[in-house]
Amino acid sequence: MSAYSVGHSGDERDIQGITMQILNGAWTFVRAHPTNTICTILLTVGIGVAGWNALYGQQNIHPAPFWGQTETQSQSRTADTATPPATVPPAPVQRSVQTQPVPATDNAPTSSISTSSAPQTAIPAEVTGNxxxxxxxxxxxxxxxxxxxxxxxxxxxxxxxxxxxxxxxxxxxxxxxxxxxxxxxxxxxxxxxxxxxAQTSNAxxxxxxxxxxxxxxxxSAPQSFSRDYVIKIQKGLYSLGFLQGAIDGVPGAQTERAIRQFEVFNNYRETGEITPELYDMLLAANASFE
Missing domain, CATH: 1.10.101.10 (PGBD-like superfamily/PGBD)
Known part of the structure; x- marks a missing residue:
C-alpha cells in the first residue's frame, strides 16, 4: 500500500514537472517573441469566433451545411423558399373621354372665311383691346x-x-x-x-x-412709309423691349429683326415688314409711341 502511494505520488510529481517545464518554455517564448505571441492569440480567437458563428450563431439555415438537415429544418427551408403567388393587377378602368372642340382664336393663321351655318358671334358689351x-x-x-x-x-x-x-x-x-x-x-x-x-363653301x-x-x-407688296411713321413704329418696338438699336426712322436690319421678334412673340405671321397693320398690333400690345 505504501509502495503504491509512493509510486502514485511519483507520477504526480512527474506530471507536475512536465507541466511546469511546458509553462516555463511557453513563458520564455512569450518574453522572447511578444509580437508573434499576440498575433497568434488574436488569430486563434478570430478563427474560433468565426467557427462558432458559422456553426451555432446563424438563425437561418445554411444553404450548404456540413452536416445533414433534420426533417423539420428541411420543411422550414422549403416553406421559406416557396415561390410567392403572382399578384394579378386590377383591370384598368375605362373612362369615356369627350373631345371638346378647340375654340378658334384670331391669332391663328387662316386663308379663308368660315361659311358654316354657325350662330352669330356673341359681341361683348364692353370694349376690349384696341x-x-x-x-x-x-x-x-x-x-x-x-x-x-x-x-x-x-x-x-x-x-x-x-x-x-x-x-x-x-x-x-x-x-x-x-x-x-x-x-x-x-x-x-x-x-x-x-x-x-361668301361663295367659298361650294367653290x-x-x-x-x-x-x-x-x-x-x-x-405683302412693298410699301414706302414716311420717316415719322417709321420712328413711331420703332418707338413702339423699343417700348416693348424688342428694338435694341437706334430710333432713326430708317427701317434697317435691326428694325426688321425687332418686328420679326414681336410677330413671333404674339403668334402673328412672321414678315419683318412695316405694314399699316403693324401699328394696330403694337397698339393692341400696349406699346408706347412717345
Whole structure:
C-alpha cells in the first residue's frame, strides 16, 4: 500500500514537472517573441469566433451545411423558399373621354372665311383691346363676315374678314384697320345692308387657294412709309423691349429683326415688314409711341 502511494505520488510529481517545464518554455517564448505571441492569440480567437458563428450563431439555415438537415429544418427551408403567388393587377378602368372642340382664336393663321351655318358671334358689351379694331370686328360680326371672337386684337382672321368686306363692296383689298373702314362699316350696318354670303363653301378648293395667294401677295407688296411713321413704329418696338438699336426712322436690319421678334412673340405671321397693320398690333400690345 505504501509502495503504491509512493509510486502514485511519483507520477504526480512527474506530471507536475512536465507541466511546469511546458509553462516555463511557453513563458520564455512569450518574453522572447511578444509580437508573434499576440498575433497568434488574436488569430486563434478570430478563427474560433468565426467557427462558432458559422456553426451555432446563424438563425437561418445554411444553404450548404456540413452536416445533414433534420426533417423539420428541411420543411422550414422549403416553406421559406416557396415561390410567392403572382399578384394579378386590377383591370384598368375605362373612362369615356369627350373631345371638346378647340375654340378658334384670331391669332391663328387662316386663308379663308368660315361659311358654316354657325350662330352669330356673341359681341361683348364692353370694349376690349384696341377700340377701332373692336368696333370693326363688331360690325363685321353683325354683317355675318367675322365668325371669331370679338376681342379688339388684330390678327390674320380679322385681316381676312376685312378683305372679304372690301371685296364685296368694291373697295381696294388691303385688310388694314383704319378709321375710313370703320366709318364705311358703321354706315353699312346703320343702313341695314347685309353682306353677300361668301361663295367659298361650294367653290373649287384650287380656286380658293389661288384667291388666298393673290390676297397675300397684295397685302405683302412693298410699301414706302414716311420717316415719322417709321420712328413711331420703332418707338413702339423699343417700348416693348424688342428694338435694341437706334430710333432713326430708317427701317434697317435691326428694325426688321425687332418686328420679326414681336410677330413671333404674339403668334402673328412672321414678315419683318412695316405694314399699316403693324401699328394696330403694337397698339393692341400696349406699346408706347412717345
Amino acid at each position: 377700340p377701332t379694331t373692336f368696333h370693326i370686328q363688331k360690325n363685321l360680326a353683325t354683317l355675318g363676315i367675322f365668325k371669331e371672337k370679338v376681342d379688339g386684337y388684330y390678327g390674320p382672321k380679322t385681316a381676312t374678314a376685312i378683305r372679304a368686306f372690301e371685296a364685296q363692296y368694291g373697295l381696294e383689298s388691303t385688310g388694314a384697320v383704319s378709321e375710313e373702314l370703320l366709318t364705311k362699316l358703321e354706315n353699312t350696318v346703320r343702313s341695314g345692308q347685309t353682306a353677300a354670303p 373649287d378648293p384650287l380656286a380658293q387657294i389661288a384667291m388666298s395667294a393673290a390676297d397675300d401677295s397684295t397685302a
